[in-house]
Amino acid sequence: MIDTNKINSNNKWKGFKDFLVYKTVKEDGVVTSFYLKSLDGNKLPEFIAGQFITVRIKNEDNTFTKPRQYTLSMNSNEEFYRISVKREENGYLSKKLCDEIKEGDNLQITAPLGNFILKDSEKPLVLIGGGIGITPMLTMAYDAINSNREIYFIYSIPNATHHSFRGEIEKLNNNNNFKSTVFYTRPLETEKPGEDFDIKGRISKEWMIENLPKDGQFYFCGPVLFMKTVYHNLIAMGIEKENINFEMFEAGVDITKE
Ligand SMILES: Cc1cc2nc3c(=O)[nH]c(=O)nc-3n(C[C@H](O)[C@H](O)[C@H](O)COP(=O)(O)OP(=O)(O)OC[C@H]3O[C@@H](n4cnc5c(N)ncnc54)[C@H](O)[C@@H]3O)c2cc1C
Structure with missing residues (x-):
């Protein structure tokens, strides 16, 4: 609420x-x-x-x-x-x-402010963070974890050097309504899928179509290129704009344009 x-x-x-x-x-x-x-x-x-x-x-x-x-x-x-x-x-x-x-x-x-906020809903919650864009996603996960909402938590980073909050996310993963998927775009040779991360490479449209709920409410934040890709993949999935929410950490770019 x-x-x-x-x-x-x-x-x-x-x-x-x-x-x-x-x-x-x-x-x-x-x-x-x-x-x-x-x-x-x-x-x-x-x-x-x-x-x-x-x-x-x-x-x-x-x-x-x-x-x-x-x-x-x-x-x-x-x-x-x-x-x-x-x-x-x-x-x-x-x-x-x-x-x-x-x-x-x-x-x-200053005191906290901003309009990129978790809306009141029972829909599945999909939180997608690229790099440091994970910060609002983590807070939203904490906020929703005690509700009945299903939470899909997707985190894209190059490799372990950029893997923040690993312990916190693992703890959240102990909740039945929380499912985390970690993408490493450039894993080190010693890093193994299934152990250090889940999937190698970028979040693809095909993966999103297969793994994310069509009736979800989507929130995402990250580098500009990542955000453009996620936004256009969501549109291609047929997600209504009212269920697409995002925050830009960098000013001056319209990610909704191709
Ligand atoms: C709503 C909101 C929330 C945010 N939340 C977070 C958060 O949780 N965590 C976080 O880390 N950041 C967050 N940011 C981003 C943060 O506000 C700063 O923009 C960020 O820390 C960079 O600030 P800076 O002063 O270090 O870089 P700036 O000096 O402002 O530079 C910005 C970027 O330009 C690059 N740059 C600077 N000078 C040059 C140059 N000469 N040539 C090439 N590139 C250059 C820098 O590498 C940097 O990437 C948020 C931004 C917004 C708007």
Whole structure:
């Protein structure tokens, strides 16, 4: 159920507020998670699975870095927030966050917002994440796991170097209504299908037609090319646009165009 209290929560603050980074976790070779706690001890506003916060760092001279958005990547009813940041080699803030921010530092964040949210439905839920686009999918899986919805969780990554949240996804897989499929597009020689991952290669239209429910509600996020392919495969499968939901991490591209 979409709870409007979560959107209008009165402990949402305006603008940026200092938060303590009380834990950092290296999720894989490129992604670091930051666990954040409020410095004033106030209860954190709840959020809806799929929403993001905007983050910036205060510099030593009291100026601020440019802000960037990061999806909350955890269960929505925790006492902390978690974001998971992929280090972009030529990136501005992601590199700073992953290389410089340590436990005990502060980050400035906004309250959660965003319209890419899990809708109230009983339809099978299909969550498809490419690379770091898995963050909203993971939160949505946590949100739906205790419902009766069937959850299809599809994760596409090059190989184990980019395989975040492996333990968390394995735990979710212990639930009868959750089925995870991991694609490695470029497995290392030592990585075996059936052990380290499920399927070698990209998510194909044929695989989607054979394995995904036609009456499902679809959510996806990932790199632009991945999103274009998934979108056009869903259209080819005859999925109605009202059941196709996606989030772009990069601005300025219309994936619905061929
Ligand atoms: C709603 C939303 C949610 C998001 N959630 C997440 C999330 O959960 N996790 C996450 O990691 N990211 C997320 N992002 C993306 C994030 O906001 C940043 O865009 C990302 O971290 C890159 O920011 P940056 O400052 O490091 O890179 P920028 O400096 O903004 O660069 C952006 C891209 O351009 C490339 N680039 C920069 N300079 C050059 C150059 N000179 N030549 C070639 N390429 C260049 C960089 O490699 C990078 O890929 C989200 C974005 C949105 C809009």
